Every structure is written in C-alpha cells, then in structure tokens.
Amino acid sequence: MSATFTIPCPKCGSVSTFKTGVSRSGTGVGTCRNCHKSVRIQVDGKGNVVRTS
Numbered sequence: 815m816s817a818t819f820t821i822p823c824p825k826c827g828s829v830s831t832f833k834t835g836v837s838r839s840g841t842g843v844g845t846c847r848n849c850h851k852s853v854r855i856q857v858d859g860k861g862n863v864v865r866t867s
C-alpha cells in the first residue's frame with residue numbers, strides 16, 4: 815500500500831509531503847522535500863501517523 819502524508823518533518827521542522835509505501839507492520843520511509851533526509855513514518859491500522867523519526 816502506498817500513501818501520502820503531509821506532516822511536519824522531524825528532521826527540519828518544515829511541513830512536507832511524504833509519499834511512501836507502508837509495510838504490513840505500518841512503517842514506511844519517505845524523503846523530506848525540504849531537507850532531503852529519510853524519515854521513517856509509522857502509521858496505525860487506520861492510516862493515521864503515530865510516529866515519525
């Protein structure tokens with residue numbers, strides 16, 4: 815499953831849109847458009863972001 819999240823980047827603090835595949839465990843890795851760092855996104859069963867790192 816692929817999803818798009820618009821969330822504050824935990825690396826640079828800017829709100830960015832992350833497009834990422836999400837594994838069955840609920841984690842995906844996207845790249846911030848602002849700082850170009852990889853951000854790990856964890857979502858719950860409803861697709862809500864529960865953690866970023």
Ligand SMILES: [Zn+2]
Nearest residue numbers: 823826846849
């Ligand atoms: Zn960033």
